[in-house]
Amino acid sequence: MTAPSAGRFITLEGIEGAGKSTVAHHVAKRLTARGIRACMTREPGGTPLAERVRAIVLEGGGELLTPVTETLLMFAARSIHLDNLIRPALARGEWVVCDRFTDATRAYQAAGRGVSRAWIEELAQAVHPQLRPDCTLLLDLPVATGLARSKKRAGNAPDDRFEAESAQFFERVRAAYLDLARREPQRIQVIDAAQPLAQVELQIETALAACLDLK
Numbered sequence: 001m002t003a004p005s006a007g008r009f010i011t012l013e014g015i016e017g018a019g020k021s022t023v024a025h026h027v028a029k030r031l032t033a034r035g036i037r038a039c040m041t042r043e044p045g046g047t048p049l050a051e052r053v054r055a056i057v058l059e060g061g062g063e064l065l066t067p068v069t070e071t072l073l074m075f076a077a078r079s080i081h082l083d084n085l086i087r088p089a090l091a092r093g094e095w096v097v098c099d100r101f102t103d104a105t106r107a108y109q110a111a112g113r114g115v116s117r118a119w120i121e122e123l124a125q126a127v128h129p130q131l132r133p134d135c136t137l138l139l140d141l142p143v144a145t146g147l148a149r150s151k152k153r154a155g156n157a158p159d160d161r162f163e164a165e166s167a168q169f170f171e172r173v174r175a176a177y178l179d180l181a182r183r184e185p186q187r188i189q190v191i192d193a194a195q196p197l198a199q200v201e202l203q204i205e206t207a208l209a210a211c212l213d214l215k
């Protein structure tokens, strides 16, 4: 298969421990095997400066960080990431595989923290007026399974401000993601991420084909 000339933007979403990082590597590998130039990145972060914003928003440093501040930091990091990595890569014709994007803000800050949905859409409009992912893979699984996986990997001490959140918080986030998928079934493909990795990877192949017209 020949590589298409225009870059595509693929995002991965889901609650903690859903397997996004694992799957992002798989997607990038599959695209490269098809002769497509692909780069992998993540949010918040993805560039040196945006990674510094990530450290602020995940660590907090003991200071008060309100949901509004958290939202602004997510979009500040996103804006840096878009200007310095995502848009240039897409313009070069590369495919960008991004671990989380604005759907995460809709799920975590709006549904999780109670920040205004309308305000988040205004910020999205200001930061990336013309850009929406071509395909979003939503790795869905029960909250208990995701949290158990991430605990198994990291041990019991929470690594960041989100890992310290309650199961109820992640239930709201999960429900918000599923609601987004119901509203945009073409763009957002729901993957049953509770299955063994080999099965998840098979679902990913089908979802990418459906979304991006890959044969």
Ligand code: Z5A
Residues within 6 Å of the ligand: 014, 015, 016, 017, 018, 019, 020, 021, 022, 023, 043, 044, 074, 099, 100, 101, 102, 103, 104, 105, 106, 108, 109, 149, 150, 153, 162, 163, 193, 194, 195, 196, 197, 198, 200
């Ligand atoms: N955040 C936000 O609030 N608003 C925003 O706008 C954005 C982000 C962009 C950092 O994200 C935090 O930022 C995030 C939301 C917030 N916090 N939370 N929650 P992150 O993506 O860096 O952090 P994360 O979601 O906590 O990632 P994670 O815990 O690393 O999960 P993951 O990437 O989805 O999973 P993984 O590392 O690929 O896999 C977890 C473990 O499960 C690992 O040991 C794997 O080997 C294993 N695994 C993976 N798949 C399977 C299957 N299928 N079966 C069994 N085991 C598996």
